[in-house]
Amino acid sequence: MRERPGSAVCEHCGAGAADAESSGVPDRAPDPVAAPRRRDRDEEGRARSARPRDGLGRPLPYGSPGVARQPEGVPRTPAQSLTEAQRLLDDGMPFHAHEVLEDAWKAAPEAERELWRGLAQLAVGLTHAARGNAVGGTALLDRGAAAIAPYADAAPYGIDIAGLMAWARELTVCLTGSGAVPAAESAPRLRATGEETENRPTGDEV
Numbered sequence: 001m002r003e004r005p006g007s008a009v010c011e012h013c014g015a016g017a018a019d020a021e022s023s024g025v026p027d028r029a030p031d032p033v034a035a036p037r038r039r040d041r042d043e044e045g046r047a048r049s050a051r052p053r054d055g056l057g058r059p060l061p062y063g064s065p066g067v068a069r070q071p072e073g074v075p076r077t078p079a080q081s082l083t084e085a086q087r088l089l090d091d092g093m094p095f096h097a098h099e100v101l102e103d104a105w106k107a108a109p110e111a112e113r114e115l116w117r118g119l120a121q122l123a124v125g126l127t128h129a130a131r132g133n134a135v136g137g138t139a140l141l142d143r144g145a146a147a148i149a150p151y152a153d154a155a156p157y158g159i160d161i162a163g164l165m166a167w168a169r170e171l172t173v174c175l176t177g178s179g180a181v182p183a184a185e186s187a188p189r190l191r192a193t194g195e196e197t198e199n200r201p202t203g204d205e206v
Helices: 078-090 094-107 110-131 134-154 161-175
Strands: none
Touching: 078 094, 078 110, 094 110, 110 134, 110 161, 134 161
């Protein structure tokens, strides 16, 4: 997740980033008052993320083969952003889908910013759920669903607002008292086009 300089919170969706720096401990919902942890910095003092990460964005030991991060600042049309984010969701990489949706948020007009923020929050919610973090997953899924709700009556770009909200509710129920969910099998459909109108089942329904 991409953080503001000096911040442990993703500038886009509010998801915690510092928790990802610890290995072997389930990640938690972000603590807005916690001091950010020390991070790798280059010669000019700028933060850098040197550690390789897996498909869910979790840090791996230095030198391990990891999954490449999404390049930042790639110009895409909204349709291209949705297509790329869907591909990553389908491949079980919601963390990376979040990064694509973050770029879309940065490029979006003011009237659409909360829409893209909410979509990214849903992707982060699935990331937490796939990591086995029910508390963080529930928080981000609820936040994302609330952010996209105002667009339900006139959803742009064929985005399935109603379907995504229903998916978030169902996944939240599945997280109660359960462990990690499979990321790819639990991924939602972002657009309501053709056979993609139905969101995938989650949890025990997979």
